[in-house]
Amino acid sequence: MERGKRIVFTLQSFGCLDLSSLQLRTKMDDPFPRTMGNRAIHAISLQRHLHDQMMSNSELCDVVLVVDKVEIRAHWSVLVMCPYFQSLYDSGLKERISGKINLQIGKAPAVRAAVSFLYTGEAEICYETVKEILEVADYFQIADLKTCCQSYLESVSMTVENCVQMCLLCSLYNLEYYNKVFEFLRGHLPDIMQQEDALTLTSESVMSLLTDVTLSYVEQKEFYEFIIKWVEFDPQNREEFFPELFCSLDLKKIPRSLLENEIEAYPLVKKEERCQVHVLNTKMKYITGLIKEDDGVRDAILVAGGCSQVMFASIFSILPFRESLAVKSLLGYILSEDRWIELAPLPHQMQQAMMTFCSKNNSLYIFDQGNQSFASKVFIYKFDLEETKWTSFVLELPENYISGTLHTILACAGKLYAVISCHIIQKGGQTVQWSTFLMEVKEDGSKCEIKHLLFQRHEHTHVMACVMQDRKICILANKVGVNPRRKGKTTKFIVYDTSVNRKYDQSKGAHWDALMFPVGDEIVVTKMGKFSYTKYSMTLRKWRHFKEQFLPFPTQPYESVDYSSISDGSNFYIFGGKGFKNLESTAETICYNFAEKKWKTLEELPQPLRQSATCLIQLPSHLSKCHIKCPHCIFFPSRSRATYEVHYPRDDDEDEDDYDYDDGSGYSFDDDYVSDGLWSDGPDYMDDDEEYDEYNNWLF
Numbered sequence: 260m261e262r263g264k265r266i267v268f269t270l271q272s273f274g275c276l277d278l279s280s281l282q283l284r285t286k287m288d289d290p291f292p293r294t295m296g297n298r299a300i301h302a303i304s305l306q307r308h309l310h311d312q313m314m315s316n317s318e319l320c321d322v323v324l325v326v327d328k329v330e331i332r333a334h335w336s337v338l339v340m341c342p343y344f345q346s347l348y349d350s351g352l353k354e355r356i357s358g359k360i361n362l363q364i365g366k367a368p369a370v371r372a373a374v375s376f377l378y379t380g381e382a383e384i385c386y387e388t389v390k391e392i393l394e395v396a397d398y399f400q401i402a403d404l405k406t407c408c409q410s411y412l413e414s415v416s417m418t419v420e421n422c423v424q425m426c427l428l429c430s431l432y433n434l435e436y437y438n439k440v441f442e443f444l445r446g447h448l449p450d451i452m453q454q455e456d457a458l459t460l461t462s463e464s465v466m467s468l469l470t471d472v473t474l475s476y477v478e479q480k481e482f483y484e485f486i487i488k489w490v491e492f493d494p495q496n497r498e499e500f501f502p503e504l505f506c507s508l509d510l511k512k513i514p515r516s517l518l519e520n521e522i523e524a525y526p527l528v529k530k531e532e533r534c535q536v537h538v539l540n541t542k543m544k545y546i547t548g549l550i551k552e553d554d555g556v557r558d559a560i561l562v563a564g565g566c567s568q569v570m571f572a573s574i575f576s577i578l579p580f581r582e583s584l585a586v587k588s589l590l591g592y593i594l595s596e597d598r599w600i601e602l603a604p605l606p607h608q609m610q611q612a613m614m615t616f617c618s619k620n621n622s623l624y625i626f627d628q629g630n631q632s633f634a635s636k637v638f639i640y641k642f643d644l645e646e647t648k649w650t651s652f653v654l655e656l657p658e659n660y661i662s663g664t665l666h667t668i669l670a671c672a673g674k675l676y677a678v679i680s681c682h683i684i685q686k687g688g689q690t691v692q693w694s695t696f697l698m699e700v701k702e703d704g705s706k707c708e709i710k711h712l713l714f715q716r717h718e719h720t721h722v723m724a725c726v727m728q729d730r731k732i733c734i735l736a737n738k739v740g741v742n743p744r745r746k747g748k749t750t751k752f753i754v755y756d757t758s759v760n761r762k763y764d765q766s767k768g769a770h771w772d773a774l775m776f777p778v779g780d781e782i783v784v785t786k787m788g789k790f791s792y793t794k795y796s797m798t799l800r801k802w803r804h805f806k807e808q809f810l811p812f813p814t815q816p817y818e819s820v821d822y823s824s825i826s827d828g829s830n831f832y833i834f835g836g837k838g839f840k841n842l843e844s845t846a847e848t849i850c851y852n853f854a855e856k857k858w859k860t861l862e863e864l865p866q867p868l869r870q871s872a873t874c875l876i877q878l879p880s881h882l883s884k885c886h887i888k889c890p891h892c893i894f895f896p897s898r899s900r901a902t903y904e905v906h907y908p909r910d911d912d913e914d915e916d917d918y919d920y921d922d923g924s925g926y927s928f929d930d931d932y933v934s935d936g937l938w939s940d941g942p943d944y945m946d947d948d949e950e951y952d953e954y955n956n957w958l959f
Contacts, residue, residue, distance in 0.1 A: 306378060306379065309334060309337065309378060310375065310378040310379055312332075312334070313331075313332060313333050313334070313337075313374065313375070313378060314375070316330065316331075316332040317332065320332035320333055320334055321334060321335055321358055322334065322335050322338060322358045322359070322360065323358060323359045323360070324360050324362055324370060324374065325359065325360065325361045325362065326362045326365060326366065326367045326370045327366060327367050329367040331367070331370060331371055331374060333374050335348060337377050337378055338374070338377065340377050341377060341399050341400055341401045342400040343398065343399040343400050344360075344399070347360065364394065364395065364398045365391060365394055365395040365398065366391055368388070368391070369388065369391035369392050369394065369395045370395055372388070372392055372395075373392065373395045373396055373399055373401060373404060376396075376401065376403075376404050376407075377401070380403070382404060382407055384407065384408060384411045386415060386421075389408050389411055389412065389428070390424075390428060392404065392408055393405065393408045393428060393431075393432050394432075396408065397432045405432065405434070408432075408434075409429075409434045409435065409436050412425055412428070412429070412434070412436055412440075413436055417440065417443050419447050419450045419451050419454060420454060420456070421456075422440055422443050422444050422447070422451065423444065423451060423454065423456035423457055423459065423460065424456055424459075425440045426440045426441055426444050427459065427460075429441075442890055442893065443894075445468070445471070445473075445474060445890035445891075446890040446891045446892075446893055446894045446895075447891070447894070448468065448474060448477050448891075449477055449478075449481055452481065452485045457485070457489075458488060458489055458492040460489070462497070462500040462504070465485075465486070465489060465500075465504060466503070466504060466507065468482075469482055469486075469504060469507045469508065470507055472598075472886060473886040473888045473889055473890060474886070474889075474890070475598070475884055475885065475886045475889070476884040476885045476886070476889055476891045478512075479508055479509050479510070479512040479513050480513050480514070480517065482508060483505075483508055483513065483522065486501070486504050486505060486508075487525070490504075490527070498527065501527050501531070501534075502531045502533045502534055505527075505528065505531075505533075505534050505537065506533055506534065506537045508537075510522075510537065510538065510541040511541055511544060511545075511550045512553075514552075514553070515542075515545055515552060518538065518541065518542065519542070522538065523535075523538050553880065555879065555880050556877040556878060556879060556880060557593050557594075557595065557596075557877070557878045557879075557880055557883040558593075558594045558595065558827075558875070558876075558877060558878075559591045559592055559593050559594060559600075559875075559876050559877075559878040559883065560591070560592045560594065560825060560827075560832060560834075560873055560874070560875055560876070561589065561590065561591050561592075561602075561614070561616070561623070561872075561873065561874050561876050562589075562590045562591075562592065562823060562834050562835075562864070562868065562871045562872070562873055563588070563589045563590070563605060563609070563612050563614055563625060563871060563872045563873075564585065564586060564587065564588070564589075564605060564608070564609035564610065564611070564612035564625075564627070564870075564871055564872055565585070565586060565609075565610065565611075565612070565823070565835070565868040565869055565870045565871030565872070566584060566585055566586065566610055566844065566868065566869050566870050567584050567586050567844060567866055567867060567868060568584070568837070568842075568843060568844040568867060568869075584608075585608035585609060585610035586608055586609075586866075586868065587604045587605040587606070587607055587608045587609065588601065588604060588605070588865075588866070588868075589601070589602040589603065589604055589605055589642075590602070590864065590865060590887075591876075591878060591882075591883065592832075592834075592848070592861075592862075593878070593883055594827070597861055597862050598862055598886060598887070599862060599864070599865050599886075599887040600882070600883055600884075600885055600886065600887055601865070601885070601887055601892070601897050602642075602882060602897055603642065603647060603649065603897045603898055603900065603901030604897065604898055605625065605640070606640055606649050606651065606903060606905040609625070609627040609872075610627070610870065611627065611628040611870050611872075612625050612626070612627055612628060612871070612872035613625065613626055613627075613628040613665075613667055613668060613872055614626075614668075614872045614873075614874050615667075615668050615669050615670045615675075615726075615874055616670060616874050616875065616876040616877075617670035617673065617674075617675065618670075618729070618877060619670075619672075619673035620643075620673070621643070621644045621645050621879070622641050622642060622643050622644065623641065623642040623644065623874075623876070624639055624640070624641055624668055624670065624675060625639070625640050625642070625872065626638065626639050626640065626654075626665065626668065628665070628667075628872075636653050636654065636655050636656070637653070637654045637663065637665055638651055638652075638653060638654070638906075639651065639652055639653075639654050639668065639675075639700065640905065641702070644878070644879055644882060645879065646902070647882070647900055647901045647902065648901065648902040648903075648904065649901060649902065649903045649904065649905050650904050650905060651904075651905045651906050652702050652703070652704055653704055654677060654700055654707060655704070655705070655706045655707065656679075656681060656706065656707060657706045657707060657708075657709060658706070659683055659684045660681045660682070660683055660684075660709075661681060661682050661683075661684060662681055662682045662693075663679055663680065663681040664679065664680045664681070665677060665678075665679050666678040666679060666680065666695070666722040666724070667722070667723075667724050668700065669724055669725075669726050669732055670726070671726045671729060671730065671731075671732050671757050672729060672730055672757040672758070674699060674757065675699070675700040675702070676697060676698065676699055676700065676710070676732060677697075677698045677700050677707065678695065678696075678697060678698075678713070678722055678724050678734060679695070679696055679698055679707075680693060680694065680695045680696070680716055680720075680722075681693070681694070681696070693715070693716055693717060693741075694712055694713075694714070694715050694716060695712075695713045695714055695715075695716045695720070695722065695736070695739075696709050696710075696711065696712055696713060697709075697710045697711045697713055697732070697734070697753075697755055697762070698710060710755065710760070710762075711753075711755065711762045713734060713736070713751070713753050713762075714736060714739045714740070714751045714753075715739060715740055715741050716736070716739055716740075716741075717738075717740070717741055719738050720736060720737070720738050720739050721736060721737040721738060721771065722734065722735075722736045723735045723736075723775045725775060725776065725777060725782065727777055727780070727782070727797055728780075728797070730756065730757055730758055731754055731755065731756050731757070731797070732754070732755040732757065733752070733753070733754050733755075733775075733782055733795075734751075734752070734753045734754075734755070735750070735751070735752050735769065735771065735775050735784065736750065736751045736752075736753075736771075737749060737750050737751075737771035739751050749771075750766060750769045750770065750771045751764070751766045751769070752764075752765045752766045752769035752795065752802075753765070753766075763800075765795065765800060765801075765802070767801075767802070768793070768801060768802030768803075768804070769784075769793070769795070769802055770784055770793040770802070770804070771784070772784045772785050772786045772789070772792075772793075773785075773786040773787070774786060774787065774810070774824065776824075776825070776826035776831065777826065777828055778794075778826065778828055778829075778853060779828060780796065780797045780798055781794045781795060781796050781797065782794065782795040782797070783809060785809050785810055786810075787810050787811070787812060787817070788808070788810070788811060788812040788817065789808065789809075789810075790806065790807065790808045791804070791805065791806050791807070791808075792804075792805055792807070792808075792809040792810075793805070810831060810851060811851075811858075813833070813849055813851070813858045818838055818839040818840060819833075819836035819837065819838060819839065819845060819847070820836060820837060820838075820839050821836050821837050821869040821870050822834060822835055822836030822837075822869065823835060823836075823868075823869070823870070823871040823872070823873045824873070825873040825874070825875065827875055829852065829853060829854065830850045830851060830852050830853065831850060831851040831853070832848070832849075832850045832861075832873075833847075833848070833849050833850070834847075834848050834864060834868065834871060834873065835847065835848075835864055835867060835868040835869050835871060836869050837869045843867070844867035844868060844869050845867055845869075846863040846864035846865070846866060846867045846868070847860075847863060847864075848860070848861040848862060848863055848864055849861060865887045885897075
């Protein structure tokens with residue numbers, strides 16, 4: 260204190276400044292006030308202090324909540340954080356004056372947890388209490404607490420045992436997690452319908468499942484059995500819903516024996532006239548032949564590989580450019596149901612695939628025509644429909660046959676054949692002219708067996724082939740021969756009868772065009788929109804020419820190109836393609852009925868495609884259950900249900916004997932496919948029949 264006086268005295272004696280000037284200078288040196296202390300620590304301390312008062316039912320609390328005769332004290336200033344209590348406080352009702360609120364919602368522990376959440380922002384949630392807490396949080400309109408409940412549900416492992424309750428909770432309280440839970444329920448529906456919790460579903464939920472077309476993997480018999488259990492769980496309140504639920508069933512997909520012996524005799528079916536009519540209509544379709552007993556197979560058309568299209572922004576100009584990408588999808592169109600399915604994907608991407616189906620061993624064979632030129636070997640991929648297994652084998656040319664080009668493969672009479680062109684090396688290394696042969700393909704990896712020489716060819720020769728009656732292979736070719744200066748016929752039509760191992764040259768009257776397909780026991784050759792066509796009769800063994808339009812354009816003008824097409828003998832189908840002007844791939848699917856002579860629009864492809872391979876097939880029913888948007892396949896994708904034991908040629912040399920094993924990942928060793936120009940236009944090369952016969956006799 261003495262020291263302080265001495266300092267003041269000294270300052271005053273020198274007259275430097277007085278007290279007021281000292282204060283002024285202090286303000287000028289530090290002009291801004293400072294907030295001292297720790298707000299976060301104080302807030303936590305205050306929060307804890309108020310929360311302790313609430314938990315201990317302190318008299319300092321100014322409002323009392325009464326739930327099931329249990330009193331919970333709290334502070335108005337905290338409760339008004341949620342809209343429910345804010346509205347009570349603002350209303351001026353007796354609750355505000357008396358400071359006592361009687362709640363008719365929830366249980367005391369759940370209400371205490373919700374009020375505690377308003378103090379701390381935290382809640383202790385378990386599976387046994389989440390429903391009660393959600394109920395209170397929704398009633399009190401505490402959005403953050405509902406979010407906490409949803410986060411807890413998301414952390415719980417979803418199973419067939421708990422997903423129904425989780426789905427009901429999410430639906431009842433409008434949680435965003437509902438979509439994911441409902442997708443799980445739809446993807447595991449057969450197992451879930453066996454759970455007792457499934458019987459608590461509402462009638463609206465049951466109806467939505469019955470009418471969901473994407474749930475085709477669930478048997479109608481299973482749906483019927485579930486409806487019975489669901490109604491009998493609470494017959495007094497649910498019998499009124501039975502007629503509507505029952506009539507939503509597709510009875511033609513239920514075995515006829517079950518329909519007549521059990522379903523028709525069920526008391527609720529006999530009781531309701533609507534149900535009896537529904538059964539009677541289905542029985543009449545069985546009797547009149549409109550529907551047949553399920554034979555375990557479905558007529559289908561497979562669409563494999565091809566190109567999709569992706570738009571890329573160009574870095575060199577303002578205009579964008581497009582790039583075509585090969586795909587490895589294997590799609591199936593179920594003819595009787597007008598819907599798409601997806602089978603196990605191809606072993607790798609194929610831009611221009613060619614495939615055939617062998618009904619004898621129920622297997623699909625496919626190869627990539629976009630990479631068809633080879634020295635002596637080419638890979639063929641096989642898909643066993645019964646075992647859902649992909650394998651591969653090598654098509655190897657016989658000795659002295661080199662530089663092959665594989666035009667197509669065909670399954671006929673339980674055997675696999677290939678139409679192939681190659682050179683022959685004679686003794687001394689002399690090479691004869693390039694010729695086209697019919698070969699029998701050996702799956703065991705041994706060399707192919709040449710059945711017949713078909714004709715001589717050159718780089719511009721066109722070849723098409725089809726199978727008739729699972730017995731005869733018909734091959735149509737244009738621009739055959741090797742001598743462009745010789746005049747003569749350029750179109751060849753060869754019929755090979757597998758039953759007698761003999762070929763017949765039926766070229767007289769043959770005509771080449773863009774399309775060749777069977778109709779009944781005849782082969783039609785024409786082009787879409789052309790006002791003429793030719794037919795070859797397998798019975799009469801001769802060609803006939805007609806000056807009329809057999810296959811009109813779907814629209815005028817028709818601007819799609821690179822589409823895939825196939826005929827089942829009654830209809831002509833077109834899948835995808837690309838625009839002639841905009842060059843964008845399309846997913847359009849249409850068919851032309853030969854009898855009705857009109858086009859019909861079908862269910863679109865699941866994705867835009869062009870240049871895909873197509874073939875007719877009898878698909879086992881267990882492979883045709885799943886819809887293209889099947890929720891079951893989200894959890895059990897088609898690739899996971901198939902086995903891949905496929906080999907690929909080495910990247911550096913396709914003709915090496917060492918191959919890389921594919922583990923099913925779908926790795927593609929080469930996504931770039933370049934055609935050898937087989938289908939490009941060129942000059943007409945002629946040959947002479949006598950010269951051809953002489954060459955054929957010399958060769959064999």
